[in-house]
Amino acid sequence: MNMYFRQQGGGEKFESVKNPNDHDKYRKEMRDHLVHMFSRWMYDTGIAFNVVNYESFGEAIEAIGQYGPGIKAPTYHEVRTKFLDKEKECIDKDAEEHIDEAKKKMDAL
Structure with a gap:
């Protein structure tokens, strides 16, 4: 995230990056990395591809995303x-x- 917010002064304020396309590109790259790592895990464990169509799968991904970085498996x-x-x-x-x-x-x- 530091690449998108620049610290000013004593650290009380943050200024967003001027180009929103950079943010969109970063989010796409992050998602691609996530999907790649998750897919590799699916291949390794032999989980059926159709599990990604389950409503509960989407709910689990959303919960993980809401927790944020550092979640312990x-x-x-x-x-x-x-x-x-x-x-x-x-x-x-x-x-x-x-x-x-x-x-x-x-x-x-």
């Missing part, structure tokens, strides 16, 4: 235990809601 233990248990709870809750709704519809018949 999840550990094997986290995804295998803590977050798997959380996801199971969400699924169980959704299933219970569907079962309750189905029971109400059956009672209405």
